[in-house]
Amino acid sequence: MKIAMLARNANLYSHKRLKEAAEQRGHELQIINTLRCYMNIASRRPEIFYNGEKLKGFDAVIPRIGTSITFYGTAVLRQFEMMGVYPLNESVGIGRSRDKLRSMQLLARDGIGLPNTTFAHDPKQTEEVIKLAGGAPLVIKLLEGTQGVGVMLADTDKSAQSVIEAFRGAQVNILVQQFIKEAGGEDIRAFVIGGKVVAAMLRKGAEGDFRSNLHRGGSARSIKITPEERATAVKAAKAMGLNVCGVDMLRSSSGPVVMEVNSSPGLEGIENATGIDIAGKTIEFLEKNAKPNKTRTRGKG
Numbered sequence: 001m002k003i004a005m006l007a008r009n010a011n012l013y014s015h016k017r018l019k020e021a022a023e024q025r026g027h028e029l030q031i032i033n034t035l036r037c038y039m040n041i042a043s044r045r046p047e048i049f050y051n052g053e054k055l056k057g058f059d060a061v062i063p064r065i066g067t068s069i070t071f072y073g074t075a076v077l078r079q080f081e082m083m084g085v086y087p088l089n090e091s092v093g094i095g096r097s098r099d100k101l102r103s104m105q106l107l108a109r110d111g112i113g114l115p116n117t118t119f120a121h122d123p124k125q126t127e128e129v130i131k132l133a134g135g136a137p138l139v140i141k142l143l144e145g146t147q148g149v150g151v152m153l154a155d156t157d158k159s160a161q162s163v164i165e166a167f168r169g170a171q172v173n174i175l176v177q178q179f180i181k182e183a184g185g186e187d188i189r190a191f192v193i194g195g196k197v198v199a200a201m202l203r204k205g206a207e208g209d210f211r212s213n214l215h216r217g218g219s220a221r222s223i224k225i226t227p228e229e230r231a232t233a234v235k236a237a238k239a240m241g242l243n244v245c246g247v248d249m250l251r252s253s254s255g256p257v258v259m260e261v262n263s264s265p266g267l268e269g270i271e272n273a274t275g276i277d278i279a280g281k282t283i284e285f286l287e288k289n290a291k292p293n294k295t296r297t298r299g300k301g
């Protein structure tokens with residue numbers, strides 16, 4: 001196969017591992033800097049150019065699009081889709097995953113367990129929103145945060161109110177969510193490839209932090225998840241329309257609840273914690289599925 005990987009930094013662990021895994025299996029993998037691609041949206045003749053040359057002959061594309069370039073990155077990926085190149089994850093699925101509210105709505109529709117979540121535009125509804133989410137303690141999240149930045153815990157209704165009002169005043173979109181205290185600062189990352197959980201880890205936040213993100217100083221270890229957790233992760237991936245993703249869940253007293261689904265999950269934490277060759281499994285998935293014009297998005301946008 002000839003594989004394109006849309007990524008900005010070729011030296012990141014995940015990117016190096018995917019390249020290595022592809023080459024080990026006899027494929028060619030070209031790292032393409034997403035922001036340096038330019039496109040010709042010509043009628044019936046979609047083209048992408050890179051460093052002055054037309055990109056052609058690719059069987060598959062691996063999107064590793066950072067959250068800061070979602071708009072341009074998904075446009076470049078969509079152009080590959082229009083050309084009939086098989087995407088590891090489709091542009092539509094990535095777009096969904098980048099908006100927490102949109103993701104939650106899709107997951108809720110499919111009956112997937114979620115923390116009680118509320119959203120409002122009008123600052124006058126703050127009190128109602130707090131009540132609807134079940135009252136303090138509450139978690140307040142920026143709609144487009146990542147790596148745990150922009151996730152806050154409000155201990156009282158009063159502090160929740162002032163945080164919500166501050167963000168609303170600054171025109172920032174937020175979610176207000178029930179705090180799952182019984183999770184004890186731990187969450188589960190289930191790594192899904194092609195409708196199966198291939199690895200799972202338990203992440204624990206740094207001392208005194210309720211956020212378990214590894215980027216915030218958390219630690220991780222391999223765990224065996226329950227059949228219910230496994231089914232929830234698989235269902236969440238399907239609801240989002242993602243072939244490869246990291247499903248983050250909390251262990252609540254009423255079973256697993258999904259916090260978010262990451263469409264470009266990092267490989268370093270999960271490979272180190274579990275010893276599982278995620279990069280190899282990803283390339284294997286492409287070997288089985290990457291056929292020309294197999295993308296479902298093609299023609300749908």
Ligand SMILES: Nc1ncnc2c1ncn2[C@@H]1O[C@H](COP(=O)(O)OP(=O)(O)OP(=O)(O)O)[C@@H](O)[C@H]1O
Pocket residue numbers: 115139141145146147148149150151177178179180181183185186187205210211212213248250259260262
């Ligand atoms: N409702 C909640 N109850 C308890 N803990 C929570 C809740 N929501 C988030 N957390 C904790 O905060 C962390 C960060 O939250 P979340 O994953 O939603 O944010 P993020 O910034 O998008 O992170 P990521 O880098 O994983 O995309 C979670 O991993 C979890 O440990």
Ligand SMILES: [Mg+2]
Pocket residue numbers: 145146147260262
């Ligand atoms: Mg996120």
Ligand SMILES: [Mg+2]
Pocket residue numbers: 148248259260
């Ligand atoms: Mg998270």
